[in-house]
Amino acid sequence: xxxxxxxxxxxxxxxxxxxxxxxxxxxxxxxxxxxxxxxxxxxxxxxxxxxxxxxxxxxxxxxxxxxxxxxxxxxxxxxxxxxxxxxxxxxxxxxxxxxxxxxxxxxxxxxxxxxxxxxxxxxxxxxxxxxxxxxxxxxxxxxxxxxxxxxxxxxxxxxxxxxxxxxxxxxxxxxxxxxxxxxxxxxxxxxxxxxxxxxxxxxxxxxxxxxxxxxxxxxxxxxxxxxxxxxxxxxxxxxxxxxxxxxxxxxxxxxxxxxxxxxxxxxxxxxxxxxxxxxxxxxxxxxxxxxxxxxxxxxxxxxxxxxxxxxxxxxxxxxxxxxxxxxxxxxxxxxxxxxxxxxxxxxxxxxxxxxxxxxxxxxxxxxxxxxxxxxxxxxxxxxxxxxxxxxxxxxxxxxxxxxxxxxxxxxxxxxxxxxxxx
Amino acid sequence: xxxxxxxxxxxxxxxxxxxxxxxxxxxxxxxxxxxxxxxxxxxxxxxxxxxxxxxxxxxxxxxxxxxxxxxxxxxxxxxxxxxxxxxxxxxxxxxxxxxxxxxxxxxxxxxxxxxxxxxxxxxxxxxxxxxxxxxxxxxxxxxxxxxxxxxxxxxxxxxxxxxxxxxxxxxxxxxxxxxxxxxxxxxxxxxxxxxxxxxxxxxxxxxxxxxxxxxxxxxxxxxxxxxxxxxxxxxxxxxxxxxxxxxxxxxxxxxxxxxxxxxxxxxxxxxxxxxxxxxxxxxxxxxxxxxxxxxxxxxxxxxxxxxxxxxxxxxxxxxxxxxxxxxxxxxxxxxxxxxxxxxxxxxxxxxxxxxxxxxxxxxxxxxxxxxxxxxxxxxxxxxxxxxxxxxxxxxxxxxxxxxxxxxxxxxxxxxxxxxxx
Numbered sequence: 107x108x109x110x111x112x113x114x115x116x117x118x119x120x121x122x123x124x125x126x127x128x129x130x131x132x133x134x135x136x137x138x139x140x141x142x143x144x145x146x147x148x149x150x151x152x153x154x155x156x157x158x159x160x161x162x163x164x165x166x167x168x169x170x171x172x173x174x175x176x177x178x179x180x181x182x183x184x185x186x187x188x189x190x191x192x193x194x195x196x197x198x199x200x201x202x203x204x205x206x207x208x209x210x211x212x213x214x215x216x217x218x219x220x221x222x223x224x225x226x227x228x229x230x231x232x233x234x235x236x237x238x239x240x241x242x243x244x245x246x247x248x249x250x251x252x253x254x255x256x257x258x259x260x261x262x263x264x265x266x267x268x269x270x271x272x273x274x275x276x277x278x279x280x281x282x283x284x285x286x287x288x289x290x291x292x293x294x295x296x297x298x299x300x301x302x303x304x305x306x307x308x309x310x311x312x313x314x315x316x317x318x319x320x321x322x323x324x325x326x327x328x329x330x331x332x333x334x335x336x337x338x339x340x341x342x343x344x345x346x347x348x349x350x351x352x353x354x355x356x357x358x359x360x361x362x363x364x365x366x367x368x369x370x371x372x373x374x375x376x377x378x379x380x381x382x383x384x385x386x387x388x389x390x391x392x393x394x395x396x397x398x399x400x401x402x403x404x405x406x407x408x409x410x411x412x413x414x415x416x417x418x419x420x421x422x423x424x425x426x427x428x429x430x431x432x433x434x435x436x437x438x439x440x441x442x443x444x445x446x447x448x449x450x451x452x453x454x455x456x457x458x459x460x461x462x463x464x465x466x467x468x469x470x471x472x473x474x475x476x477x478x479x480x481x482x483x484x485x486x487x488x489x490x491x492x493x494x495x496x497x498x499x500x501x502x503x504x505x506x507x508x509x510x511x512x513x514x515x516x517x518x519x520x521x522x523x524x525x526x527x528x
Numbered sequence: 529x530x531x532x533x534x535x536x537x538x539x540x541x542x543x544x545x546x547x548x549x550x551x552x553x554x555x556x557x558x559x560x561x562x563x564x565x566x567x568x569x570x571x572x573x574x575x576x577x578x579x580x581x582x583x584x585x586x587x588x589x590x591x592x593x594x595x596x597x598x599x600x601x602x603x604x605x606x607x608x609x610x611x612x613x614x615x616x617x618x619x620x621x622x623x624x625x626x627x628x629x630x631x632x633x634x635x636x637x638x639x640x641x642x643x644x645x646x647x648x649x650x651x652x653x654x655x656x657x658x659x660x661x662x663x664x665x666x667x668x669x670x671x672x673x674x675x676x677x678x679x680x681x682x683x684x685x686x687x688x689x690x691x692x693x694x695x696x697x698x699x700x701x702x703x704x705x706x707x708x709x710x711x712x713x714x715x716x717x718x719x720x721x722x723x724x725x726x727x728x729x730x731x732x733x734x735x736x737x738x739x740x741x742x743x744x745x746x747x748x749x750x751x752x753x754x755x756x757x758x759x760x761x762x763x764x765x766x767x768x769x770x771x772x773x774x775x776x777x778x779x780x781x782x783x784x785x786x787x788x789x790x791x792x793x794x795x796x797x798x799x800x801x802x803x804x805x806x807x808x809x810x811x812x813x814x815x816x817x818x819x820x821x822x823x824x825x826x827x828x829x830x831x832x833x834x835x836x837x838x839x840x841x842x843x844x845x846x847x848x849x850x851x852x853x854x855x856x857x858x859x860x861x862x863x864x865x866x867x868x869x870x871x872x873x874x875x876x877x878x879x880x881x882x883x884x885x886x887x888x889x890x891x892x893x894x895x896x897x898x899x900x901x902x903x904x905x906x907x908x909x910x911x912x913x914x915x916x917x918x919x920x921x922x923x924x925x926x927x928x929x930x931x932x933x934x935x936x937x938x939x940x941x942x943x944x945x946x947x948x949x
Contacts, residue, residue: 188818394595
């Protein structure tokens with residue numbers, strides 16, 4: 107058991123490598139009424155080709171299967187996990203992202219009972235042909251809902267334009283056709299591969315008792331043998347796939363995503379670059395930048411304009427998104443501005459201001475039970491600790507930012523546009 | 529949440545409330561002006577916070593103000609504008625790190641109070657009105673807000689349904705306003721709307737954070753003492769009348785998935801039973817709508833019910849394939865009939881109670897949650913803690929829940945569906 111402390115915010119939490127194989131992160135927060143717990147696996151929509159020591163060959167599974175599995179795990183042979191949570195009143199949910207799947211609850215009472223429910227159902231898969239088939243209607247409607255969401259579509263079209271091989275280009279829920287190929291055997295194979303406790307993290311923050319929590323973990327976590335999981339991350343070309351992509355959907359003003367593709371980084375280096383490029387982009391294109399103010403006043407962009415880093419296992423990019431009646435002009439102005447700053451240089455005072463702002467936002471995240479629990483899980487899955495972010499921000503120098511801009515290939519970029527349907 | 533709200537009047541129709549809680553690392557201040565929703569005033573009222581939030585006499589441009597806020601650890605000034613029952617609230621909020629966490633001893637609270645007050649009471653003025661350049665800029669923000677309502681099909685469908693469900697009532701008015709009125713916004717009519725809001729409407733200042741807010745209260749008291757507050761518009765909230773015949777509206781749009789919204793109305797005064805009934809019907813993941821329309825019949829990804837106790841509205845919404853609309857509608861109505869017929873268990877009642885206990889106990893864990901809770905209850909003229917409110921729900925009998933369900937009448941059915949048929 108490791109106690110991790112941070113002197114800047116005067117807080118601490120526990121990190122336990124449990125004998126079952128799972129990693130447990132416990133962040134008690136005094137005075138809070140709620141507790142928020144996640145049981146997560148390092149398994150997301152990008153993990154489509156994999157094997158363990160027990161398998162002879164790699165297998166490639168249908169798109170959207172991690173998300174499908176998330177839906178199905180809520181059911182066992184007797185009841186639905188939602189029915190169990192109903193008895194405690196907890197708010198329960200689950201989500202699948204590109205690089206992880208997490209099952210969660212928040213509660214202000216009966217924490218131990220809720221934790222028992224969470225740890226039990228995630229470790230007890232139960233799939234039949236009937237229950238798998240039933241879910242196709244529900245997930246089908248989820249997919250259809252996102253098909254109508256211009257903000258979602260413009261983002262995935264951008265990813266497809268940037269990436270030709272990495273499965274990040276695939277919609278997390280898959281497609282109506284891909285989910286039709288999913289059956290119970292495939293679900294069990296994915297479950298047995300990725301829901302091994304050596305690949306899983308339990309993250310809890312807020313109002314709970316550490317000793318009782320560990321007692322429940324000792325009792326319910328089933329020891330797993332490390333099976334030597336291997337996931338293939340396809341070799342992704344450095345260059346973007348398509349420079350421009352458009353789609354028509356029902357919306358009022360065209361939406362755009364402008365994506366800049368970078369080489370992928372791993373572990374702490376990825377997080378450090380995440381911070382560096384976020385600060386750089388905030389300086390160049392953020393709300394206090396000359397670019398934002400000029401183009402806002404010109405009416406080219408509006409308040410929805412935003413820029414940030416999007417990264418994970420095997421991919422790293424910067425995406426500027428927003429609404430504009432002339433998205434191609436926005437793209438040109440963004441590129442021109444980055445070239446101009448590359449030539450004229452960055453402002454050191456602005457760097458200090460933006461770094462302080464980033465620091466303030468990170469500290470504020472420790473205000474909230476839900477964000478502490480989610481961030482602990484997210485950081486752990488990416489191989490770092492929750493306080494590392496604060497320390498990385500404090501340690502970033504002006505030279506780091508200058509170097510990042512020098513290394514950025516401005517032309518390795520794409521634009522995705524959603525135009526209003528006729 | 530044990531914190532008791534400290535609320536007092538600081539000027540004619542202006543109230544200052546504060547809640548101090550050492551858990552929060554940030555402080556949150558909202559200043560909201562309340563006007564009855566009306567097509568005449570909604571657009572101009574929405575425009576006012578856009579003009580005020582991005583500049584003041586000390587920081588006359590967007591860039592200068594945003595730069596200043598960045599130096600205060602990413603503090604923010606945001607616009608407030610939206611529908612609260614029959615009312616339109618507009619104003620500004622400030623959210624900032626408490627002084628305790630500043631790296632170099634900056635007095636963030638003092639500076640942010642000053643910035644917020646200057647945004648509200650010392651805006652940039654030219655020739656007795658807002659500058660034309662500012663109006664040109666922010667008018668586009670208002671127009672974009674009106675136009676992009678369509679992007680989120682779920683909330684778009686609910687808003688469209690409300691225009692029929694509450695036809696002729698203030699609630700039916702879109703708080704964003706209309707394009708026609710937005711195009712007619714001028715420095716003069718926006719300034720007149722601004723004066724009307726700060727001089728003639730009810731105002732609530734709500735502070736939640738680890739600060740004691742004593743200096744903040746003094747600053748606001750001084751600021752309002754310089755405003756000529758008069759003819760404060762009173763407001764009243766009215767329950768929505770029930771139509772004699774169910775209205776049915778179908779709208780066609782280029783969409784893949786259809787949206788259906790069913791609006792029921794109740795004139796029962798048994799709020800405890802109505803809220804419990806809504807929970808059992810469609811308020812949780814063990815509710816009748818979730819377990820049947822979604823889980824058993826696989827018709828929808830989401831299908832849930834919400835309840836507006838002031839207006840007496842029970843609203844069910846779902847996303848569904850066009851060919852399944854009638855099937856989903858029949859099942860949604862059938863599940864309400866099940867409750868009317870008493871076909872639910874003591875467990876269902878207990879699950880609803882547990883869900884309410886869980887949700888209400890957690891409200892105190894975020895500053896925004898606390899602020900939202902009390903603003904809502906002040907508007908309803910019923911200030912009470914979540915714990916006190918919970919007493920209304922615990923122990924509601926099955927009979928009362930059945931009666932609450934029986935009091936619900938289907939008033940409006942709205943369907944948004946694809947163009948091709």
